[in-house]
Amino acid sequence: MNEGNWTDIAGRMGEDARGKFHRLPVRVYFEDTDAGGVVYHASYVRFCERGRTDFLRLLGVEARQLISGEASNEPAAFVVRRMSLDFKRPGRMDDLLVVETRVKDLGGASVTLNQDISKDGRSIFEADVTVVLVSVGGKPLRLSDAIRVAFEG
Amino acid sequence: MNEGNWTDIAGRMGEDARGKFHRLPVRVYFEDTDAGGVVYHASYVRFCERGRTDFLRLLGVEARQLISGEASNEPAAFVVRRMSLDFKRPGRMDDLLVVETRVKDLGGASVTLNQDISKDGRSIFEADVTVVLVSVGGKPLRLSDAIRVAFEG
């Protein structure tokens, strides 16, 4: 897919003292807010999934390929198993948020990611998310070496 | 599926001078509203799809069956081709809306439905929606006689 026209459309990879990270900018639109005047709490869960998807994309792993099996021996997808969510401060319409994703822990068939959402450099939401690689038939799969190396950076 | 415990969970069929209709109650939750303090405009499009799905359900046609092919000769699904939407008055948090769906026109492979959303008996949104029956491969399918009879009532 030719994406050359739009810079950073899948965010950016980076590295600091804590290790490798991925950052994705997310704009808050009306669809993300609620009648309380702030970002609806479940919207952060969607934002995190965008971050994970583009993190995988920049690692070279497209969700569509995982599902269709083009990138693995059998069709597979990452499925969320557990999340713990900490809502710290409200986001608002027109805010430009940044979703930062880091690998926290690598298991045999699961990955735990730490995801932080910030506004003007200040954290407003944080999540730990455990995803497992599952075949289309529902069976947990071992992470391939390619995926493992990609995550471990 | 045993749904006997929850009355009217798929709404109700009825008939008046204008013909057969289906009514589905829809509660407005925070997820449906936006920072303007009212129902987010795209939420009505979701509410209409709930109405169409339960209208089909009470006609005896489950979406899952259409897709899996259990209810037809080949796997198929209704796909929206055209909508015209009229946003008349705002809906608000906690409102109990009613989605009313009627068949407006039956074509060879398409159905045009008229859908009205009201609050305390007063219309706040109206849509004409044309859906086509399409095979999993993307080919438009003729409506089966069973579906045609169901729609014509």
Next chain:
Amino acid sequence: MNEGNWTDIAGRMGEDARGKFHRLPVRVYFEDTDAGGVVYHASYVRFCERGRTDFLRLLGVEARQLISGEASNEPAAFVVRRMSLDFKRPGRMDDLLVVETRVKDLGGASVTLNQDISKDGRSIFEADVTVVLVSVGGKPLRLSDAIRVAFEG
């Protein structure tokens, strides 16, 4: 609001050995699913909020009243502070799920709820959700005795 025409539209309160609970039926529509063929994970977070809102409604506390201040001394709303989510089994299109909500813990300004989502009587998702009562200005408020009594049953 006259809701008499639609039975159980806000679910039902009940009581068993574990204490008081609220149950709300939730139908899975296309809007709730994703291209993986199952319920999108963030949809469960929305379903839980519907359960909490209707639990409060049957306790006599409407979200709109909390915000406008009609039911309290100053305008207020329950805001989600923390969630831990356990995704056990996939839900699918057309499923009729039940969201069960129970009070797990009552603090000075916070309530922790346990929410379980089941399908045909089998749990597919579970969450612990801590909400705090916050004034429109953002200040945490003590739970009124009325709300406290309502929760403690």
Next chain:
Amino acid sequence: MNEGNWTDIAGRMGEDARGKFHRLPVRVYFEDTDAGGVVYHASYVRFCERGRTDFLRLLGVEARQLISGEASNEPAAFVVRRMSLDFKRPGRMDDLLVVETRVKDLGGASVTLNQDISKDGRSIFEADVTVVLVSVGGKPLRLSDAIRVAFEG
């Protein structure tokens, strides 16, 4: 707000033989798809709103300012009055779509926009959208000269 780090985060303005236009890239994530394996139809309605919001933003009119009144004499917001939607081809997970927005017609208190969503340069969805400027109290407002000039380019 410092957005300098992320290029084109609000899309780009351009001009061709048909006049001025705004283009916004939109990635398709799981949240935008449904169990049919394609983009859920109401997602396009959300994508169009993102396009309109960023079109206004690049014209110098932030939604939050319209609501709070910082950019006008009285608090106001654009509200959707009518939409006609044409669903031409399916979008899919991981697609990079482009939402193109053009002014079609300028009335006293309303603007009709034409919005086209394309994939690899080929249109998959088109909408005509009429929005009106409304005060917080619900009264239609005349478009200010500043807004009018911005739209007419």
